[in-house]
Structure formats: structure tokens, C-alpha cells
Amino acid sequence: MESRHAFDLVIRGGTVYDGTGSAGTMGDVAVRGDRIVEIGHVTARGARELDAAGLAVAPGFIDVHSHDDFAVLLEPLMPFKVMQGVTTDVGGNCGSGVVPFEAGLIRFRRMHPDADPKPWDGFGGYLERVDEARPSVNVAVLMGHGSLRRGAIGIEQRRPTTDELETMKGWVREGVSAGAVGLSTGLIYEPGRYAATDEIVALARELGGPSGGLYATHMRNEADGLLDAVREAIAIGEGAGVPVQISHHKASGRRNWGRVRESLALIDEARARGVDVTADQYPYTAGSTSLAAVIQNGAFRSDSPGGLGQLAGEHVLIASAPGHPEWEGQTLASLAGRWNLDAGSAAERVVATVGDACFVITFTMDETDVRTVMAHPTTMIGSDGVPTGGKPHPRLYGCFARVLGHYVREQRVLKLATAIHRMTGMPAAKFQLTGRGVVRGGAFADLVVFDPATIADVATYEEPRRFPAGIRAVYVNGVEVARNGAHTGARPGRAVRRGR
Numbered sequence: 057m058e059s060r061h062a063f064d065l066v067i068r069g070g071t072v073y074d075g076t077g078s079a080g081t082m083g084d085v086a087v088r089g090d091r092i093v094e095i096g097h098v099t100a101r102g103a104r105e106l107d108a109a110g111l112a113v114a115p116g117f118i119d120v121h122s123h124d125d126f127a128v129l130l131e132p133l134m135p136f137k138v139m140q141g142v143t144t145d146v147g148g149n150c151g152s153g154v155v156p157f158e159a160g161l162i163r164f165r166r167m168h169p170d171a172d173p174k175p176w177d178g179f180g181g182y183l184e185r186v187d188e189a190r191p192s193v194n195v196a197v198l199m200g201h202g203s204l205r206r207g208a209i210g211i212e213q214r215r216p217t218t219d220e221l222e223t224m225k226g227w228v229r230e231g232v233s234a235g236a237v238g239l240s241t242g243l244i245y246e247p248g249r250y251a252a253t254d255e256i257v258a259l260a261r262e263l264g265g266p267s268g269g270l271y272a273t274h275m276r277n278e279a280d281g282l283l284d285a286v287r288e289a290i291a292i293g294e295g296a297g298v299p300v301q302i303s304h305h306k307a308s309g310r311r312n313w314g315r316v317r318e319s320l321a322l323i324d325e326a327r328a329r330g331v332d333v334t335a336d337q338y339p340y341t342a343g344s345t346s347l348a349a350v351i352q353n354g355a356f357r358s359d360s361p362g363g364l365g366q367l368a369g370e371h372v373l374i375a376s377a378p379g380h381p382e383w384e385g386q387t388l389a390s391l392a393g394r395w396n397l398d399a400g401s402a403a404e405r406v407v408a409t410v411g412d413a414c415f416v417i418t419f420t421m422d423e424t425d426v427r428t429v430m431a432h433p434t435t436m437i438g439s440d441g442v443p444t445g446g447k448p449h450p451r452l453y454g455c456f457a458r459v460l461g462h463y464v465r466e467q468r469v470l471k472l473a474t475a476i477h478r479m480t481g482m483p484a485a486k487f488q489l490t491g492r493g494v495v496r497g498g499a500f501a502d503l504v505v506f507d508p509a510t511i512a513d514v515a516t517y518e519e520p521r522r523f524p525a526g527i528r529a530v531y532v533n534g535v536e537v538a539r540n541g542a543h544t545g546a547r548p549g550r551a552v553r554r555g556r
């Protein structure tokens with residue numbers, strides 16, 4: 057059918073940020089089909105027009121650190137991401153992946169207790185399933201080492217046999233050819249924590265060099281052992297000859313506050329000798345993980361706190377406790393007080409009752425460190441949102457708007473063009489999301505139109521399920537998925553395969 061319009065969509069008169077870090081320029085953006093076709097002064101009309109006067113027009117945000125692998129199938133509208141301007145979600149982080157199917161299911165049932173998807177075969181099968189589900193966002197995946205290890209070895213605390221290592225290597229090779237964007241580890245989690253450095257190097261070598269994907273890691277330690285953990289991550293990248301992404305970079309535990317200056321110096325040193333090391337960050341002083349993992353890492357013991365550092369009961373907020381909504385939003389200290397227990401024993405009681413589906417929010421970081429990491433040129437933005445029930449960490453709904461509102465406009469930690477680059481062009485290049493993350497002729501029309509003067513996260517720890525303010529419109533592959541704070545119901549997302 058011949059359209060009587062030259063374009064399907066023209067976004068007029070906005071300040072266009074192209075995602076490269078360059079300053080914004082006034083102009084129009086014209087879209088035909090799923091692509092950007094013209095930028096600048098566009099005279100011909102579009103079938104649809106959006107007046108963007110006074111607004112910023114940017115590439116859609118890329119969430120490099122998501123745990124939405126199952127959410128995109130179970131809740132394909134993905135409102136918590138779309139409504140904050142995210143157009144591409146990278147799943148499979150922290151070692152939790154979708155292959156092999158049964159091992160992945162065990163991990164993701166913690167977030168979605170009733171999930172019962174039809175099995176898929178390999179990463180190729182998963183990506184096909186994403187295409188069938190047609191979520192509202194594009195989806196790329198990392199291969200989660202914890203799931204590979206669980207599939208090959210179970211949760212045994214030992215080295216893999218030669219055969220078991222070969223099994224894991226085979227899964228990595230399949231993922232590389234199917235288009236996964238890299239290999240992730242979660243080295244505080246069971247069973248990833250049982251892997252020695254050489255096991256991870258052996259698996260990362262199967263990526264076959266930089267074009268085969270990157271190595272992303274939730275490091276072995278983000279507390280007292282932070283610097284050694286950064287050294288290990290860099291050594292794995294160097295040993296395997298692949299780029300490195302340090303996940304949710306931080307220093308946990310009061311006595312480690314300030315150490316991000318040293319960890320960032322290690323990143324700079326490695327980059328100076330040619331290693332491609334970058335990091336990502338969520339813009340909050342609290343993290344979130346499963347309570348079972350907090351216990352397993354010894355966080356309530358003063359003698360041997362592990363990778364999370366030491367935690368007091370008042371620094372732990374219950375986010376989700378399936379079957380016990382009355383605990384959600386309460387601190388562990390208040391439950392412990394009611395039960396007349398210490399924090400560690402109260403945590404054990406919660407886990408004995410609801411199992412590892414209990415997620416918590418942990419206040420472990422220093423605000424100055426958050427700013428120091430954000431200001432560093434190697435830091436991208438990744439929400440690390442955990443799509444559970446209850447009261448999830450507000451980063452699930454507000455991460456990107458919080459950077460642009462609180463940290464760019466109010467605190468001036470970053471310039472707007474720089475912040476946009478860290479959420480778009482920079483991650484697209486690192487994760488090999490070809491044709492995305494930039495506003496350029498021929499690029500995919502993943503776009504977000506927002507008001508830099510009003511954009512703000514309004515999700516809080518008490519009321520996390522709130523969409524950000526100031527997002528005017530969001531487009532995925534040329535189709536409008538959000539307009540004036542409402543989801544359009546459109547589901548134009550696709551599986552994004554590395555380099556394609």
C-alpha cells in the first residue's frame with residue numbers, strides 16, 4: 057500500500073542527542089518503518105507527527121544490567137522498563153541465565169514463583185521464544201555461568217571434571233553462534249561462587265575473542281575484598297582475550313567506603329595497557345538481592361563477612377516475601393525485635409518460611425561513592441532491577457529517570473549529553489548491539505522523547521511501583537510504546553542478536 061506521507065513519523069523541533077556524547081542540536085527526526093531515515097530540517101510530513109519543542113530526543117535507553125529474562129515472556133508489555141525510556145534490555149546478568157532450561161528455571165522461579173514456560177532449546181531457542189512473545193522492549197542476553205554450572209555439576213562445591221567443563225564449553229559455543237552478547241558470572245552466588253578463576257577463563261575463551269562477546273561479572277567480593285575481585289575480573293578478560301564489564305560497581309560496607317577511587321584506578325590502569333574494561337552502575341545507595349544469598353555470604357556475622365560486607369538488621373528491608381506480604385516493606389531489625397531474635401536468626405526464619413524467593417534491599421553504599429563511580433568515564437547505567445512481586449527496589453521503575461533528573465539536573469554530576477551516551481551509544485558499542493544506541497540515518501528507530509527540566513524518578517522504597525515523570529514518548533523499532541505517561545499496548549520488541 058502506497059503511503060501518501062513521505063515518513064511514518066516525524067519528531068519535530070526537539071534538541072536531538074545522538075548518543076555519541078556530542079551536545080544536542082535542534083532538529084527533526086524522521087522515521088520510516090523501523091529505521092531513522094532523516095535528521096535535521098525535515099520538510100516532508102509524516103503520517104504521525106510529534107511536536108518536541110523544548111524536549112530532548114535521544115536514542116532509547118539500553119539497560120545493560122537486567123534480570124528480565126523470564127519477565128519479557130511472562131509480562132511482555134514490560135511497563136516498568138518501557139515507561140522509563142528503556143528500549144533494549146540485556147538479561148542474563150550475575151550468572152543467572154536461561155540455559156540449560158531447567159537450571160535457569162530454578163533461578164528465575166525465585167522472581168516468578170508460578171512460572172511454567174514451555175522449555176526451549178539453547179540460547180537460540182530462547183531468542184526465538186522472545187521473538188514469538190513480541191515484548192514491548194528489545195531483548196539481548198548474556199550467558200549466565202551459574203546456570204551453566206548448575207546444569208553441568210549441580211550445586212556441588214568442587215572443580216568441574218573434564219567432561220563437565222566440555223559440557224559448559226559446548227553451551228557457550230552454542231550461545232555465541234545464536235547471538236548471545238557475552239558470558240556473565242555471579243561469584244557470590246551458588247553455584248557460581250564455587251568456580252575458580254581458571255574455570256571462568258576457560259569458558260570465556262570459548263567466546264573466541266572480542267567479536268564473540270564480553271565477560272560481565274558480579275564479582276566475588278564488593279566489600280573488604282573489592283580490589284582483589286576487580287583484579288580477578290581484569291585477569292579473566294586478559295586471560296581469555298575478551299572485553300570486561302564490571303557489574304553494578306560499588307564498595308559495600310562502611311569500612312570500604314571510598315575504595316571505589318582505588319577500584320576505578322585499577323580499571324584505568326588496565327585500560328592504559330589495552331584491556332577493554334568498563335563498568336555499570338545503578339544510581340542508589342542500596343542494593344538488592346536474595347536474602348538466602350545474604351545469609352550464605354556471612355553478612356550477619358562480624359567474624360567473616362563475605363562479598364556483601366557486614367550488614368545490620370536495620371540496613372535490610374524486605375522487598376518480596378511470597379505468602380507473607382505483611383513482612384514486605386519492613387526492616388529485618390523490626391522483624392527481629394518482634395520475634396526477639398538477632399538479625400541473623402530472623403533472616404534464617406524468613407528464609408525457612410518463604411525460601412529463596414525472599415528478596416531484600418540492602419543499604420550498604422556511600423552517596424559520595426555513587427557519584428564518584430558515575431562521574432568516571434568508564435561507567436554505563438544498568439538498573440539491576442529485580443522483577444519480583446511485593447515492593448521491589450525502586451531501580452526497577454526509576455533508574456534511568458533518576459540519573460537524568462537527580463544526578464544530571466539537580467546534582468550536576470554529569471552533563472546531559474554525557475549521561476545519555478552512557479545509557480545509549482556507549483553500551484550499544486560495548487555489547488555489540490548493532491544499529492542501536494544512536495540517532496543516525498539507517499539506525500533502528502529506538503527513541504525516547506523527554507523533558508530535561510522535569511524528568512524525575514518518583515519510585516520510592518515505600519512506593520516503588522511508580523512510573524517516572526517527564527517522559528513524553530518512547531518508540532521501539534519505530535512503533536510508539538509509551539505516550540504521556542501511558543503504555544500504548546504496542547509490542548514491537550525483538551530479540552537482538554550480537555552484531556546483527
Ligand SMILES: [Zn+2]
Pocket residue numbers: 149150242274303304
Ligand atoms: Zn549482581
